[in-house]
Amino acid sequence: MHPHRLSRRRALAGGIGALAATAALGPLSGCAAPSTAAGPGQTRLRFWHLFGGGDGVNMQGMLDAFRAEHPDVSLEAATLQWGAPYYTKLGMAGAGGRAPELAVLHLARLAGFAPGRLLDPFDLDLLADLGVREQDFPAGIWQRGQVAGEQYAVPLDTHPFVLYYQTELCEKAGLMAGGKLKRIEGAEEFADALRAAKKVTGQPGLVTETLGPDCITPWRLFATFYSQTGGKVLSEDGKRLALDDTKALRVLEYMAGLAEEGLMVRRADYGASVGIFNGGKTAFHLNGEWEISSFRTTGIPFSMTTVPTLFGRPGTQADCHAFVLPHQADRGGATNEAAHELVAWLLRNSVAWAEGGHVPAYLPVLKDPAYLELKPQSEYRGAIDDVALDEPAWFAGSASRMWIELGAVFSGVLTGSRSPRGALTEAKARLRTLLDTPDPLPGAAS
Known part of the structure; x- marks a missing residue:
């Protein structure tokens, strides 16, 4: 069952009340990513997302492929409950200093996540070195990830x-x-x-x-x-x-x-x-x-x-699924570089992600023959230019x-x-x- 089905509706039922109730449970009760010690010479990378159902299967396959290509990275991926519980835990992680290196956020929710306090900005030079640049995305979607001149969100897709x-x-x-x-x-x-x-x-x-x-x-x-x-x-x-x-x-x-x-x-x-x-x-x-x-x-x-x-x-x-960097007081070094590398890799390989219906935000993929062969997914790719995100x-x-x-x-x-x-x-x-x-x-x- 896709997370946008009935399970999602139950997750949303409490609204603001659910946020308050979850916060009352105490900092990050039961929501931390699995703790697996990195092996010798490996960099530990924790990634939180909310993908279940078919999306979860697709993401798991992509993450497994990343692991196979990057044996120097110990990637720990955690799938958290869709909706208000996910966003409460992500906010508390950024506020409490127990954040993962990388997470997924819906782009239209960026304003509520206090960029600069709950989120850290991306290193655009590092992303450029990895082949990801502003011109590789629709202007409107990329710009929605910016706050006060910094890039706090990098879009993966749009789901119109x-x-x-x-x-x-x-x-x-x-x-x-x-x-x-x-x-x-x-x-x-x-x-x-x-x-x-x-x-x-x-x-x-x-x-x-x-x-x-x-x-x-x-x-x-x-x-x-x-x-x-x-x-x-x-x-x-x-x-x-x-x-x-x-x-x-x-x-x-x-x-x-x-x-x-x-x-x-x-x-x-x-x-x-x-x-x-x-x-x-x-x-x-x-x-x-x-x-x-x-x-x-x-x-x-x-x-x-x-x-x-x-x-x-x-x-x-x-709306768009986007990558964000939850706030870490000591963000930097090899773990931060690994987070940027995972973002770039997932973007470059998002034909696999498109199989579940989402329109890739990384424009080079929209021209990829493998993506154009996906039917009917590629039939509505033009929606990427006309998305109406919430203010x-x-x-x-x-x-x-x-x-x-x-x-x-x-x-x-x-x-x-x-x-x-x-x-x-x-x-x-x-x-x-x-x-x-x-x-x-x-x-x-x-």
């Missing part, structure tokens, strides 16, 4: 919201050309495509998660379409509310209209939405790209593409309060329990509360 489609159903509906989904431009064209699919199957043309505990897909749906209007949820510095009422209402009314017309399944939790698409009678599914393995296992004829541009400009909600705020990004709070609000728009205008009013109220709440991570306060 994408459109899955049943190839045989879309062919019958006249929506295919040359073996691929025809280009869809504009909100009405997308609705027409759903109508055409429904005419073939008698079922709603689209399914996505609309309800359930810690339901976040309604937020991702809104954030994708809203980004296409050019609107921002927060100011560029993440400190002020910036929702544009007119643009937001346009998107929310469109979302409500799809459900009201019966063009999308109105009530489906996460597991049901995946199961319905797997049933083969619903033409389209909107979700993160990580469900590729679920649908391949079933064997349904499907493919994937970027989310169509419905509101004027390309854009899709996304920098401690409560934003994957596994965040904002996703859960606004996912619950916008769920009502899809299920019919909230009006678009009522949802907008409630979303703004919740955002103001989050803006007024200090970052609860230890060491993050100014």
Whole structure:
């Protein structure tokens, strides 16, 4: 099971309360990386990540390959619990002086990790010596890793919201050309495509998660379409509310209209939405790209593409897995060099990582013939240029309060329990509360 499934939802259930409860257990209770003494002549390197399911299998294979090529490095990798528990423990590690040499962080969560206090900056000269340079990444993603002129995060990938489609159903509906989904431009064209699919199957043309505990897909749906209007949820510095009422209402009314017309399944939790698409009678599914393995296992004829541009400009909600250096009072020397070497190696070899659906952030890999042969993974690689990351705020990004709070609000728009205008009013109220709440991570306060 992918960490973005039900296990993740349970991990997120406590929100800020879970952060406080975990912190109350005491410094790093039960979360340290396995302690294995390095052998003679070896450099010990500890790496924390949150990859489970298929991602965990892929990462383990990559780490084993690194070990085989670097016998002088004693690599200790620890997989910690996804969501709030992971981020609390990572923050406490940086604050308490018991941090690993390297860790994974969702890029949109960087602002909440007090770069300079909970995280250390990368040595860009060292990375350059290892073949990793700023120009090897999309500018927007690379720059999101910068704070006060220092590079605190190096992106591994982006995991965007994408459109899955049943190839045989879309062919019958006249929506295919040359073996691929025809280009869809504009909100009405997308609705027409759903109508055409429904005419073939008698079922709603689209399914996505609309309800359930810690339901976040309604937020991702809104954030994708809203980004296409050019609107921002927060100011560029993440400190002020910036929702544009007119643009937001346009998107929310469109979302409500799809459900009201019966063009999308109105009530489906996460597991049901995946199961319905797997049933083969619903033409389209909107979700993160990580469900590729679920649908391949079933064997349904499907493919994937970027989310169509419905509101004027390309854009899709996304976050990025990134590497960070948790704060160490004595960072430097061979262990720090080994951490940089592992980052560079994983980036150069991220074709293997892309097999799980993620789009590599290291641009040379996107041109690698081995990556281009991955289907349908390479079909939506263009999303790397149009990712809509949350603005920098401690409560934003994957596994965040904002996703859960606004996912619950916008769920009502899809299920019919909230009006678009009522949802907008409630979303703004919740955002103001989050803006007024200090970052609860230890060491993050100014």
